[in-house]
Amino acid sequence: MSDADRLARVALSHLAEPGDVRVLRLVRQLGATTVYEGLCAHGGLDAVLDGMPDGVSDGAGGAGVDLAVRLGAVRPEQRLEQARRAGIRFVVPGDAEWPTGLDDLADQPALHQRGEVPVGLWVRGPLRLDEVRTAVAVVGARRATTYGGSVAGDLGQDLGSEGWTVVSGAAFGIDQAAHRGALAAGGPTVAVLACGVDRAYPVRHSELLDQIGDQGAVVSEAPPGATPTRVRFLGRNRLIAGLARGTVVVEAAVRSGSLNTAGWAERLSRVVMGVPGPVTSALSQGVHELIRTRAGLLVTSGAEVREAVGESGEHLLAVPRAPLGPRDHLPIRHQQVLDAVPVSRGATVETISRGAGIGTKEAGTALGALARAGLIEQSGAGWRLSDAAWRADRAEERA
Amino acid sequence: MAVATTRAIALHGAVGHLIDVQVDVSPGMVTTIIVGRPDAALSEARDRCRMAIANSGFRWPTTRRTTILLSPADLPKRGTHFDLAVAVAVLAASVDPSEEAPIPTDDTVFIGELSLDGGLRPTAGVLPMTMAAAQRGVRRVFVPEPQAAEAALVPGMAVFGMRSLAQVVAELRGEPVPDAPPVPADSASTLLSWRGQDRLDEVDMADLVGAPDALYAATVAAAGGHHLLLTGAKGAGKTTLAERIPGILPDLAPDEALELTAVLSLSGALPPGGRLVRRPPYAAPHHNASATSILGGGSGRVRPGELSRAHHGVLFLDEFPLFASDVVEALRQPLESGDVTIARGEESATFPARGIVVLAANPCPCGAPSTGLGAARCSCDAVKVRAYDAKLKGPLADRVDIVREMQPPTVGLAGSVVTSAHLRSLVTAARARQQERYAGTGWRLNAHVPTSVLRDRWPLDETSRRTVEEAVAAGRLTRRGATRVHRMAWTLADLEARSGPTVDDVDTALRLRRGDPLALLPVERLLLDGPATTAEVAR
Numbered sequence: 001m002s003d004a005d006r007l008a009r010v011a012l013s014h015l016a017e018p019g020d021v022r023v024l025r026l027v028r029q030l031g032a033t034t035v036y037e038g039l040c041a042h043g044g045l046d047a048v049l050d051g052m053p054d055g056v057s058d059g060a061g062g063a064g065v066d067l068a069v070r071l072g073a074v075r076p077e078q079r080l081e082q083a084r085r086a087g088i089r090f091v092v093p094g095d096a097e098w099p100t101g102l103d104d105l106a107d108q109p110a111l112h113q114r115g116e117v118p119v120g121l122w123v124r125g126p127l128r129l130d131e132v133r134t135a136v137a138v139v140g141a142r143r144a145t146t147y148g149g150s151v152a153g154d155l156g157q158d159l160g161s162e163g164w165t166v167v168s169g170a171a172f173g174i175d176q177a178a179h180r181g182a183l184a185a186g187g188p189t190v191a192v193l194a195c196g197v198d199r200a201y202p203v204r205h206s207e208l209l210d211q212i213g214d215q216g217a218v219v220s221e222a223p224p225g226a227t228p229t230r231v232r233f234l235g236r237n238r239l240i241a242g243l244a245r246g247t248v249v250v251e252a253a254v255r256s257g258s259l260n261t262a263g264w265a266e267r268l269s270r271v272v273m274g275v276p277g278p279v280t281s282a283l284s285q286g287v288h289e290l291i292r293t294r295a296g297l298l299v300t301s302g303a304e305v306r307e308a309v310g311e312s313g314e315h316l317l318a319v320p321r322a323p324l325g326p327r328d329h330l331p332i333r334h335q336q337v338l339d340a341v342p343v344s345r346g347a348t349v350e351t352i353s354r355g356a357g358i359g360t361k362e363a364g365t366a367l368g369a370l371a372r373a374g375l376i377e378q379s380g381a382g383w384r385l386s387d388a389a390w391r392a393d394r395a396e397e398r399a
Numbered sequence: 400m401a402v403a404t405t406r407a408i409a410l411h412g413a414v415g416h417l418i419d420v421q422v423d424v425s426p427g428m429v430t431t432i433i434v435g436r437p438d439a440a441l442s443e444a445r446d447r448c449r450m451a452i453a454n455s456g457f458r459w460p461t462t463r464r465t466t467i468l469l470s471p472a473d474l475p476k477r478g479t480h481f482d483l484a485v486a487v488a489v490l491a492a493s494v495d496p497s498e499e500a501p502i503p504t505d506d507t508v509f510i511g512e513l514s515l516d517g518g519l520r521p522t523a524g525v526l527p528m529t530m531a532a533a534q535r536g537v538r539r540v541f542v543p544e545p546q547a548a549e550a551a552l553v554p555g556m557a558v559f560g561m562r563s564l565a566q567v568v569a570e571l572r573g574e575p576v577p578d579a580p581p582v583p584a585d586s587a588s589t590l591l592s593w594r595g596q597d598r599l600d601e602v603d604m605a606d607l608v609g610a611p612d613a614l615y616a617a618t619v620a621a622a623g624g625h626h627l628l629l630t631g632a633k634g635a636g637k638t639t640l641a642e643r644i645p646g647i648l649p650d651l652a653p654d655e656a657l658e659l660t661a662v663l664s665l666s667g668a669l670p671p672g673g674r675l676v677r678r679p680p681y682a683a684p685h686h687n688a689s690a691t692s693i694l695g696g697g698s699g700r701v702r703p704g705e706l707s708r709a710h711h712g713v714l715f716l717d718e719f720p721l722f723a724s725d726v727v728e729a730l731r732q733p734l735e736s737g738d739v740t741i742a743r744g745e746e747s748a749t750f751p752a753r754g755i756v757v758l759a760a761n762p763c764p765c766g767a768p769s770t771g772l773g774a775a776r777c778s779c780d781a782v783k784v785r786a787y788d789a790k791l792k793g794p795l796a797d798r799v800d801i802v803r804e805m806q807p808p809t810v811g812l813a814g815s816v817v818t819s820a821h822l823r824s825l826v827t828a829a830r831a832r833q834q835e836r837y838a839g840t841g842w843r844l845n846a847h848v849p850t851s852v853l854r855d856r857w858p859l860d861e862t863s864r865r866t867v868e869e870a871v872a873a874g875r876l877t878r879r880g881a882t883r884v885h886r887m888a889w890t891l892a893d894l895e896a897r898s899g900p901t902v903d904d905v906d907t908a909l910r911l912r913r914g915d916p917l918a919l920l921p922v923e924r925l926l927l928d929g930p931a932t933t934a935e936v937a938r
């Protein structure tokens with residue numbers, strides 16, 4: 001991308017609200033330079049829009065006015081230089097580092113009037129966004145329980161130790177647990193913020209964000225210095241979903257920001273997953289709803305997440321099943337006979353055949369087979385269960 | 400002077416009775432009798448005292464009838480520590496005023512066993528005896544020299560540590576004290592010295608990484624004196640957590656330290672030198688232990704058990720469903736009342752038992768995790784599992800305040816190390832608030848306050864009460880559980896430095912009691928920063 005385009009995007013990043021669909025759509029259709037130069041020349045977008053074919057300006061009404069409010073104060077070169085000195089880079093579409101997953105945001109219908117491909121991303125940290133090979137977003141409630149925290153930590157750790165990238169929002173609760181798990185495993189992790197990447201929000205997580213900035217990447221659509229506002233969180237969620245191949249919601253009440261992230265993942269046709277909790281817990285209600293009525297896939301471990309998100313056929317898991325007991329291999333009629341064999345005192349073939357409801361001759365054959373399999377043994381004149389069969393039954397009863 | 404009285408102490412458990420030892424030396428058939436329900440060891444005092452007196456250069460009244468009365472006469476008395484009081488009384492009664500100086504014995508308690516050469520030997524329980532003497536207003540006590548330091552722990556008591564009978568008599572008469580060979584310390588004390596206590600000072604909660612839930616539970620238990628049940632597969636860190644709980648308890652208050660030291664003195668487990676035990680104790684008996692060793696008892700003198708030796712500290716019962724049924728059953732009452740009473744015939748002994756009881760259990764006898772992909776499968780017999788479950792969920796579990804399931808540790812989360820020192824400061828602050836609230840009531844911690852008093856004087860607000868009532872009505876909480884939730888809610892408020900429990904505290908208390916997950920954020924805040932109010936002030 002040309003320098004002019006980059007500078008125009010820097011300026012627009014300062015002028016427009018992150019995720020403002022009207023502006024971002026114009027930028028994508030007209031180009032950043034056109035939009036920015038139009039703004040500078042006319043002090044608004046109306047003149048720019050006048051010369052355009054029908055359809056381009058749909059929904060853009062009012063955007064010009066919004067932009068013009070902040071226009072005077074922006075010096076893009078200076079801002080870029082300041083950021084560079086603070087160790088912050090600005091990645092724009094077309095750069096080698098641009099995470100192409102975000103391009104899927106183009107032309108998606110807006111959610112809460114937020115959407116579209118961002119003009120660029122402010123990034124702090126050694127992790128290159130294009131090298132985020134297989135990323136999974138782990139999100140959930142801020143007011144999480146210790147259960148959710150430990151599950152998110154384990155997920156982060158499992159994914160991290162497998163070299164997968166954990167994307168989240170550095171918020172309290174699930175987010176921080178997922179980041180910390182990934183960091184503990186030495187894995188790459190990306191924190192997407194609603195404020196500038198030079199700010200620590202929440203303040204309590206400044207140490208965590210420093211650590212992510214040292215080992216992974218801290219990313220934001222908002223320029224350095226920007227404050228975290230409510231609306232910016234909604235815009236931020238689409239980037240978390242867009243950067244990852246799949247989104248896991250660990251704990252979420254029915255109205256939770258993490259369900260908004262899951263909604264974006266759904267729109268972008270990424271894998272949406274949910275970790276269940278107790279049905280009595282209000283904090284798992286949102287997740288259960290996601291699994292029950294929407295596209296949510298139930299997952300319980302990092303391995304299951306990798307199976308769901310990985311290339312098809314990779315990371316396949318063995319289906320958990322109970323080991324087969326000695327009875328499971330037997331034909332049904334032999335099982336019937338075995339059921340009729342007493343535990344302690346031996347019974348005759350006649351008694352057993354009566355109990356099993358099977359003819360004496362067939363029962364005799366079956367008893368022979370069962371004895372050869374070591375399931376029954378001779379006791380006096382009759383047959384009884386062998387110790388091994390009896391113990392196996394007891395163990396099965398337990399399961 | 401034909402009659403003299405000295406004083407000694409009879410111990411029944413931790414309760415001491417002041418005993419008058421009266422000796423009458425008068426004409427009659429020449430004999431020596433002891434009356435007043437002595438046991439066999441005490442009856443032998445006659446022979447010990449006689450030889451001790453003779454070998455100390457004094458005269459035993461060989462030409463007269465000597466009657467020794469231990470009064471109150473209907474109280475059974477046992478032990479050899481009455482020797483000194485008996486010998487001094489005999490000497491005092493047989494003094495010939497025309498030839499010898501009298502032996503003044505008023506306002507004094509005598510403790511010690513005599514050897515045949517007149518030496519004064521150590522005996523168990525000197526500290527509780529001295530405490531009992533002090534409570535009865537006695538101001539002087541004579542004890543064997545090795546135990547002088549132990550007796551001196553009682554404030555306001557003039558302690559005379561003596562090596563022999565001759566020294567005692569000289570001191571009483573105000574004469575120069577003769578020299579005597581030193582007396583060896585009680586052999587039992589080195590045998591049973593507090594092994595492992597030093598090691599506990601070196602372990603730290605920081606070793607437990609990434610278990611905020613368990614750390615929080617331990618902190619609450621320590622702050623309010625609540626009992627704790629930890630479940631989880633083997634290797635989940637149950638023992639690691641339990642043996643670190645004493646480390647987050649503050650040093651014992653002077654009166655607590657005296658109580659504990661007295662209990663240790665009774666069990667003969669006091670380290671030589673008789674220093675006051677200042678750190679909370681930790682006892683972890685094996686599951687083979689008998690009811691006697693855990694609760695107290697024994698043949699002859701009743702000794703305190705592990706439960707009392709963990710007074711003001713932590714008693715850890717690992718694998719508690721494997722303990723004998725009678726032990727588990729017998730623990731029910733002490734867990735409620737905070738003391739153990741051992742009744743036997745006409746004698747009953749009561750020991751304090753206000754330790755935090757930490758129970759640990761595997762999910763099943765073999766201890767393999769029962770869930771999780773690829774996890775080792777439990778291979779237990781169904782009948783065994785049912786018996787195990789019954790104990791695990793039995794009446795003892797209902798008397799536990801906090802139930803936590805521990806997960807085997809994974810790598811742990813970065814940047815969340817919590818040290819024992821930090822937790823101890825939280826616990827100390829919370830305990831200080833409780834002591835202020837309960838000043839003058841005799842209770843120290845929330846767990847000690849009786850149900851009725853709690854409801855009357857420190858009730859929950861209307862919404863909180865309704866929350867608890869709903870849980871009871873829905874069968875999610877027993878009545879006993881409701882009281883425990885109430886007490887714990889106060890502890891949570893104390894930890895957060897709030898003036899009283901909020902609905903959130905009650906909710907957290909319910910979760911702790913029911914083994915449900917806790918809200919992560921408040922847990923981490925408290926563990927990492929301390930009470931919210933002070934943190935806000937700091938900011």
